[in-house]
Amino acid sequence: MFNIVEKKKIFMSGSALVIVAGLIAFFAMGFNADVDFTGGYTMSVKVVTEGDADLTADAADTKDDTSKDENKTDADADTKADDTNKDANTDANKDTSADTDKTADTTAKADGTTTDTAKSADTTDDAEDNGLIKTQLVKSEKTAPLKTYEFSEDDVRKTVDAVAKVKASSVVKSEDGFVIKTNELDAKQASDVKQALADKYGVIKVISEDKVSATVGSELLGSSLQALLIAAVLMLIYISFRFELLSGLSAVLALVHDVLIMLSMYAIFRLPVNTSFIAAMLTIIGYSINATIVIFDRIRENTKYLKKETFSNIVNTSIWQSMGRSINTTVTTLLTIVMVYILGVTSVREFALPIIIGLLCGTYSSIFLAGSFWCLFRGKKADAKVK
Numbered sequence: 001m002f003n004i005v006e007k008k009k010i011f012m013s014g015s016a017l018v019i020v021a022g023l024i025a026f027f028a029m030g031f032n033a034d035v036d037f038t039g040g041y042t043m044s045v046k047v048v049t050e051g052d053a054d055l056t057a058d059a060a061d062t063k064d065d066t067s068k069d070e071n072k073t074d075a076d077a078d079t080k081a082d083d084t085n086k087d088a089n090t091d092a093n094k095d096t097s098a099d100t101d102k103t104a105d106t107t108a109k110a111d112g113t114t115t116d117t118a119k120s121a122d123t124t125d126d127a128e129d130n131g132l133i134k135t136q137l138v139k140s141e142k143t144a145p146l147k148t149y150e151f152s153e154d155d156v157r158k159t160v161d162a163v164a165k166v167k168a169s170s171v172v173k174s175e176d177g178f179v180i181k182t183n184e185l186d187a188k189q190a191s192d193v194k195q196a197l198a199d200k201y202g203v204i205k206v207i208s209e210d211k212v213s214a215t216v217g218s219e220l221l222g223s224s225l226q227a228l229l230i231a232a233v234l235m236l237i238y239i240s241f242r243f244e245l246l247s248g249l250s251a252v253l254a255l256v257h258d259v260l261i262m263l264s265m266y267a268i269f270r271l272p273v274n275t276s277f278i279a280a281m282l283t284i285i286g287y288s289i290n291a292t293i294v295i296f297d298r299i300r301e302n303t304k305y306l307k308k309e310t311f312s313n314i315v316n317t318s319i320w321q322s323m324g325r326s327i328n329t330t331v332t333t334l335l336t337i338v339m340v341y342i343l344g345v346t347s348v349r350e351f352a353l354p355i356i357i358g359l360l361c362g363t364y365s366s367i368f369l370a371g372s373f374w375c376l377f378r379g380k381k382a383d384a385k386v387k
Helices: 008-029 053-092 098-129 153-161 187-201 214-242 245-268 275-305 311-343 346-368 370-383
Strands: 040-047 136-139 168-173 177-182 203-212
Touching: 008 245, 008 346, 008 370, 040 187, 136 187, 153 168, 153 177, 153 187, 177 203, 187 203, 214 245, 214 275, 245 275, 245 346, 245 370, 275 311, 275 346, 275 370, 311 346, 311 370, 346 370
Parallel strands: none
Antiparallel strands: 040 177, 040 203, 136 203, 168 177
16 A cells, blocks of 8 residues: 555655745746735626627617607707797896896806706716716617627737736637736726727627725735635634644645645636635535544544554554545545536636646645644654554
């Protein structure tokens, strides 16, 4: 039987190489932090092609608006005619006192003020419509709607980056368009980005928009790190109570290994670090510690019956006895998560990818590292026979 504990240096060295590579990548390039942490702007866009239902509906709405404008023009003409008749009656009524004239002037000023207030309210409504709230259809006067659309990340990036003071940090394909993430934008810059995309593709429909300030992002990062720390401390207390302090330290060290491996993979391959990553990290910590506890439970049971064996041999035997269970559980979980990653939408993939990475490194650490860490912490006692 292959002795995993005796060959622990090989497995630890492999993990160390990945972590060192991750550190080098981190200091060279840093993490690819998403707008959730750095602050920025996210927009989901659908490219509207010829014959699309959105384009047909917009044409019908435009026709209705034209009819309303014509009716409004006729109403304005009638109003002017009434005003002319009223002015004629006013000129004929020469007995009106000077006080009445002053009162009329005051009323007219009040009406003017009311009109200005109404105009201001209309302007405010228009500003809200041009902000980051409503779903909207944006057309181009330069480009006709496309007959067919094919996604190209480079084309989208070049179009967005061409707008002054705008830099696309991420462009991901969606069902009928794409999702872009940029630096923080004001309403005018966001409008310029939409118009630039409309000029590129003819007609676009903005499905959703979102802005995250840098302050909110830093608070979110702090809360995430706090959650990870609290989870690690509570697990240490639980495992120490159930087994012993050294086993608790071994399990937490294995969890730290999982976190470092995941961070290294994200630094090396420049994967976006966002809230989905943090949620997946917490999920994997719980999954990994469960697999570790199963092995530790078997070690505790075997120490009662294998009195003539050394602790390191008992650990190795226990790992092999739990190997089938550990691998089968991981494989069945991976089958589901991999299918979710392949068939899911962008937001689901962002959650599934770190789960896949975490499952693999969590299983690795539970089998090849956690028990070995326990033996290391025991020192010479690991080579002594269990009493």
